[in-house]
Amino acid sequence: MSDIATHPAEDQIDRQKKAELLSNVVEHIDIKSFDARPIVDAMGKMSFTSRDLARATRIYNQMLEDEDCSVILVVAGSTSAGGCMDLYADLVKHNMVDAIVATGATIVDMDFFEGLGHKHYQALEIPDDKVLRSLYIDRIYDTYIDEEALQDTDHTIADIANSLDPKPYSSRAFIREMGKYLSENGKKDNSLVKLAYEHDVPIFCPAFVDSSAGFGLVKHQVDRMKAGKDYMVLDAIADFRELTDIKIKAGTTGLLMIGGGVPKNFAQDTVVCAEILGHEDVEMHKYAVQITVADVRDGACSSSTLQEACSWGKVDTALEQMVYAEATSVLPLLASDAYHRGHWKTRAKRAFGKMFE
Template identity: 35%
Template sequence: MHHNVFTNNPTVPIDVKDRSVSELMDGMLRIGFQGRKLAESVQAWNNMLREKDTTVLMGLSGAMVPAGMRRVISYLIRERMIDCLVSTGANLFHDSHEALGRKHYVGSHLANDEKLFEHGVDRIYDIFAVEKEFRTADNLIADFAEEIGEISCSSREFMYLLGKELVKRGAAEDSIVVSAYRHNVPIFVPALSDSSIGIGLTIARRRGLKLNIDQIKDVDEITQIVEKSGHTGVVYIGGGVPKNFIQQTEVVASILGMDVPGHEYAIQYTSDAPHWGGLSGCTFDEAVSWGKIAPQAKKVQVFVDATIALPIVAHALHEKVSGLKRNAPIFSWDGPKGLEIAYEE
């Protein structure tokens, strides 16, 4: 039988039997299409967590919290499967909303939106929420901002203070904002103004408060994380601003004269496609041309709805990484030279 370099690795059709989620993922490494990509993403993430002196940054976009993903993200934070979160403001607003005991509701994408509007109900595809409750949260953020007073701070500093406030109000650990506050995981929100948190801060501004969220300080702080980390890996849920905000750190650092290799692990779960030319769907190969991703990086792009991928991947990692004592980075932000990073021994 004629063998060549292309036919060394036969597929192994997946069989059905009693097994754990991580064993299923291992079995899917020898099948095709996005099933294999999903399994490869688990393998890459697992390997990344075992690398020495590596900082894992996650980009979170899309309405993941209304869709029920907040406990998965807070688990990844608590277990230090991620070390830094860059999110849309909306996800963190919705997380704070639930942290204060309010809910999102199972709805239908076939509902009559005019009727929903009459009943004060907002729709996010097949999830419902109560507009009046959102407005209560907007005002709560405005009141909280007034308590902080007139400061200029990065979104990371603001989210830390918000985490502290939510703890004071009795919020549970399953909140993204609270778990990040408790476990020293920085949260950056580069488009904070484009969310209900921005709305709350605008209400405070109209009342005369001069609180300034310094977006350029955000760029500086997250670039310092990349400059001062041994290695970096990235995980993107969707694309959007969080993805590019993490990607551009490599460019900023190199312009500032730092010798950075590009992110060395890169995983993305996205439902966007590359051929429209947008950043959310663009491949990691394209990012290599910008110096954002290292040419030899382990790159896995999974074209999938993140609400399917995240629960499966998190369960597989839960099984694979349980008991692993990872040497996660410890950030201290007020050192004489700005950020200092030490890795746990």
Template identity: 40%
Template sequence: MRLPTFTQNPTRPVEIKDRSVSDLMDAMQYTGFQGRKLAESVKAWENMLKDENVTIFMGLSGAMVPAGMRKVITYLIENRLIDCLVSTGANIFHDCHEALGLKHYVGSHMANDEELFEHGVDRIYDVFAYEEEFRNTDHFIADFAKRHDGEQYSSREFIRLLGKEISERGDSQSIIASAYKHNVPIFIPALCDSSIGIGLTIARRFGCNVNIDQIKDVDEITQMVELSEKTGVIYVGGGVPKNFIQQTEVVASIMGHEVAGHEYAIQYTADVPHWGGLSGCTFDEAVSWGKIAKEAKKVQVFADATIALPIVTQALYEKTKDQVRKTPSFNWEEGQANIYFETL
């Protein structure tokens, strides 16, 4: 005997025809496995953008900028499909590198690494770059830091200043320049674990000391959550950026604020839950910590982000390009965040 409550919604084979990416994503909602999850993530993100008073946080890990995702992230910032970016330092370093006119190159994962080393070429799987050019970018950051000798900043404050510098150089494709122009805060909670940290170390060795206050980072991003009526999260990979955003709910709760967890949650990851690591852990597990709301609209896509992110963003472009969104923006005065809304 059939159980009708289980069989109300038949799968629908995908048709191959002349259509947009967003239309394909709509069709894939009736397929299975990670194809359906990819389509569901587009729908969840679209609904998040339609929901009023939602602050959207993105966590960015993995070598996304060297892998060609730079303009995708820039689009998300410029069109306010996200309201805050938490990134590894490496992605922002590589963004600065390209902003200075330097390149990453199509390579091969089959290359001879000893030969690459002899020619001063670094390999990121199948992407190449020149070590000497990376060091030039290290020194650019060091020279920038020297102009701020003796100052203390959160990573958000420091990256905003660096974004202003890049913006004034005229690079419109830079993640940090776009974030500066559109008032989207960028946090790097493990800034020292990157070539930005190397640049700051170079500056310190030459007598310049710029102190990055990472505890101030925790306070600033938690204030954003405390001021937001609702929050949504999107994770590209996992790692430090994911946990840094997740823990805001715990910190806010400890500080006496009524929070119920992030209300929307999307993740694109190649990691899996059964190793016990954060990058692959499910959003259901996060509910036990109070980091994700019990009723949250949550979708995890187990896929390579360099495949998923361009497809999802293209679909969102088609679905939201004419949409008007009231975006939350933040400023900080004397250590205290304020929220205001703009229509985009």
């Protein structure tokens, strides 16, 4: 994540060493290029995580097959940087999700970043992180990001903010402007942010400024304050209200959750919020799948197990499945299986983004 204050001097960066480290581009998996149905079917006859994944895949297919069900994709963690970016884009492109709740890093530092033409790189070696800092390279486990490219993203976010009327925006409204920008100026067709804009799939980031967007928006605000001008702000309450409006309109809903934390809790809490607003007949999320490596023993599991969420009135327990696995290793199987079973071909397009025009 960007840190302008500790930028190494331009002439102190070893450009040759940096180029060597940033030489192996992460290639995002294409779920259309292989058919995972046979292996998922076979895993369903096994035990442990294999059987959990097979059941989770069946539940996701039920979401897509249920003509009344709207699907909310929930993403936390770094799976986009790790090779699942095109997977998420394909879910939008092929009408397999209807709304998205994600971390700011997923949307900005990873997808919007690549939409501008930048790349993520495989770390073939892990040198001392102080060496990486001297080269202006950021590390996500075994993945590298060029910090100079990331700062280009920060400044682009500031430029978008500067172009808008100085008023409150939900993260959904601001991300829509980011999608519009990529549609007009982007370097990558298969961008989640761009495709979500074009397909009217709203994206919410309840902790939006906890990402490169934060630096760009702070710059926007400080520059406007210095100039004595008004500035745009993000309205977190509008985020909650708008996603709750989607839940109320959708009725039957299913959650496909990668990771957990704030995005997971935010998506689940819409049921309780709808009740607070007087919609006592609102349904709990009927379907729910979570892929996570989080544990339950600290009382969290990255924002509770799905069965625990039932006690809060958020998720029904009949059609839920926890999959305890690192998501990049199992999500491509689930998504490929669902793509090739083809229930998305007959789904009605929700276009929830049009609700806010």
